[in-house]
Amino acid sequence: MGQARHIPPDESFRDSIATVDKQGKRVWINPKKPAGKWYNRRMWFGYALLVVLLVGPFIRIGGEPLLQIDVLGRRFVILGQTFWPEDIHLFVFGFLASIVFIALFTVAFGRLFCGWACPQTIFMELVYRRIEYWIEGDWKQQKALDKRAWDADKLLRKSAKHVLFFLVAFVISNTFLGYIIGSDNLIRIITEPPQQHLGGLAAMFGFSLMFYGVFAFMREQVCTTVCPYGRLQGVLLDRRSVVIAYDRVRGEQRGLFRKGEDRSDAGKGDCIDCRACVHVCPTGIDIRNGTQLECVNCTACIDACDHMMGAVGLPKGLIRYASEAEIADHKPFRWTARMKAYSAVLAVLIGVILTLIVLRSDVETTVLRTPGMLYQTRPDGRISNLYNYKVVNKTSRRMSIRFEVREPAGDLQLVGRAIELEPAAMAQGSLFIILPPTSLDGMKTRVDLGVYGDERLLEEVSTSFVGPIGTNRP
Structure with missing residues (x-):
């Protein structure tokens, strides 16, 4: 009988995602409420995107919607320009350009889109999570509430949370529905007698239930298990990709902070092993283990670490946006040959698309x-x-x-x-x-x-x- 393969303790985390235990059961994440300059920047940027998303179906350019994907009517409106199935060549080149752009953006900046612009992250962290903090309190209060026996207070808090969750899901889902059927049809379904739009109302309710299920129960599982983009990180990222990274050169060896101690003489790095970065992570990972599938580049760990570094008088930036090459070899970010190749292909595709649009007949x-x-x-x-x-x-x-x-x-x-x-x-x-x-x-x-x-x-x-x-x- 062969000897079992030894897995070093510092690598065993790669065998499973952080939200599943050894028995294969779901581990529910209750992240600590984030705070800091990066969170504030992301919050305002995310709310700006939310405003654009919510008013988008009602914006008109030359009498046409800003964006409408009418799959059933086979009619697509982008920036006020109407496209039909006859424009399939434009869609093909547009699809190819999108794939190349995603590859280029990911190779250069990692999963930056996920943390700053992905609808799943924006809705989850800036809307649903804030409702949860408001009703149930911060992470420790949430854990205590979950463990507590059911009583009137717990029933009231849980009920209020899920009612608000569904109402927000109703607004979100119907906004997305407006991008499909158009704002005029959406308003007509809402304002006219229900018996005239039973099919439309059923679609609205179905969309709302789906979004409610995603944000109330699926949550971070969408990013770690369902989303194909996260799975692409392993083949697109390299040592020069900018990601949220822990500076292990400066941080190791980890050791608890002791006032007045010379950490250098004690053989300790700057990481005080406070686990603040773990407590705020919405996917439950330890960023100090390196780049991982579950990391959505939300910057919460940067703010948490900077706060602790400032509190103990150590330099900030132990966790920051950086590439592996920058941390290990002190090489600044540069546009690599791979990025230049992707950029050249993308430029050609964009040129073809613009030419086809200019030559497109009325x-x-x-x-x-x-x-x-x-x-x-x-x-x-x-x-x-x-x-x-x-x-x-x-x-x-x-x-x-x-x-x-x-x-x-x-x-x-x-x-x-x-x-x-x-x-x-x-x-x-x-x-x-x-x-x-x-x-x-x-x-x-x-x-x-x-x-x-x-x-x-x-x-x-x-x-x-x-x-x-x-x-x-x-």
């Missing part, structure tokens, strides 16, 4: 022969084909659309009324293309059409025209 037109229909011979001897057309207005203005046969010479006849295209809308119908036999080039002829909006050529499209066998241009 309309997207599709003209296809009606399936199953043969050509028709008219009384005057000309040949006609029936087509289905679809025109998408990508602008925020109304257009009068007209088709014209440009090559070869021929006529075009709409089935029905003239095309009046509403802003950011789609029109579809049928039309006949009529050509003389002398314009045909065999059994199949290419036809070029011009699409005019308010008498201005917007786009050229091509389609095929089918005629009798043996018809050729002279």
Whole structure:
């Protein structure tokens, strides 16, 4: 029987996440209330993002929403510009650019986004956690309340907390719903009689329950277990990535603080082993163990450590934003070859996207022969084909659309009324293309059409025209 592999004590923490015990059960985290300059900066930045998020569905640019992802209607509005499935090439390049940007940002600055701009962190730490502190007290009071037998006070506090949690979840979820269905539809669902919008109300309630479950029960598990971005840290970070790091060169060996003691002569580093950084961590890790999957770069440990260093008269910055290379080798942050390569690829992709946007036409037109229909011979001897057309207005203005046969010479006849295209809308119908036999080039002829909006050529499209066998241009 082989000898069991020895795991050094200082590395055993990597075998499991901090919120799961040895029996595999959930360890509930009650972090100490953070305070300090970094927390204040993050708080004001986060609240600014919250304001933008909450008012975003109601902001209009040229009559269009700031952002709307209407998946069911297959309509996407970004900064007031409407995009349709026909703009799939833009979405592809945009997706690629996003992936490269995420890789570049993470290689350079680690999980900075998670701590400062991720909605999960902002809502959890700046909204839900503050409600918890207000109702249940700081971390020690929360732990005592959880251990205490149920009584009227505990029931009241827990009930009040979860009622507020659900109300906040209702506001958050419906704000996100506004980005999908639009603010007008959201207001209509809220203000009109419920029986007219049973499906919409069910969606609102379902979204609210989901968000309530995430922030009341899942909490930090979203960051440590569910979120794929956290899992990417191991392949994207390197020694030159800026992360929240403990300066082990300066901090080790750890030792409790004794007034009047010369720590250098005693062989001690600056870390006084107070565990303040552990107590404030919202994911329950010890940052002194190095970069870990669970760290969301929330800066709480920086403030806690700086406070303790100031209290005992030692230099601040024992925990700070730094790279491993800066701490171990005293090398300042520099743009590495890897970062430059990502930047070059990102610049090319952004250039392609901007070029495609500049060259993007105001309309997207599709003209296809009606399936199953043969050509028709008219009384005057000309040949006609029936087509289905679809025109998408990508602008925020109304257009009068007209088709014209440009090559070869021929006529075009709409089935029905003239095309009046509403802003950011789609029109579809049928039309006949009529050509003389002398314009045909065999059994199949290419036809070029011009699409005019308010008498201005917007786009050229091509389609095929089918005629009798043996018809050729002279």
